Amino acid sequence: MLEGALVEGEEEEDMKCKSMGVLGSMGGQRTMNIEGKIVEVDVLVLIDSGATHNFISPQISTALGLNITPMSEKSVKLGDGHQIKSQGICKDIKI
Numbered sequence: 001m002l003e004g005a006l007v008e009g010e011e012e013e014d015m016k017c018k019s020m021g022v023l024g025s026m027g028g029q030r031t032m033n034i035e036g037k038i039v040e041v042d043v044l045v046l047i048d049s050g051a052t053h054n055f056i057s058p059q060i061s062t063a064l065g066l067n068i069t070p071m072s073e074k075s076v077k078l079g080d081g082h083q084i085k086s087q088g089i090c091k092d093i094k095i
Contacts, residue, residue: 036095039064045095048079058087066090 036045038056041064055076061068068088075083 038093038095039066043095050079055086056090056093061090066093 031049032047034045034047036043038060043060053076056066058068068090070088071086074086076086077083
């Protein structure tokens with residue numbers, strides 16, 4: 001599932017946080033993990049300042065009863081190089 005973070009033509013800016021220990025833990029070079037809630041359920045959120053979209057697993061979206069709007073299949077290249085297919089879009093998710 002994906003939700004666009006940038007509009008075509010917008011420039012992506014590098015995000016930096018100087019006090020990671022307060023907010024969460026560091027993953028890779030541009031990632032940070034924080035705890036959040038979706039529909040009052042605790043979730044682990046991966047923040048990637050290099051990503052162009054936000055993703056949620058189909059299993060979690062189904063378990064939480066989120067509406068998945070079908071869309072044309074999009075191929076998404078992950079940070080480790082392999083590609084997956086998006087199954088739809090979940091809009092207006094509050095974390």
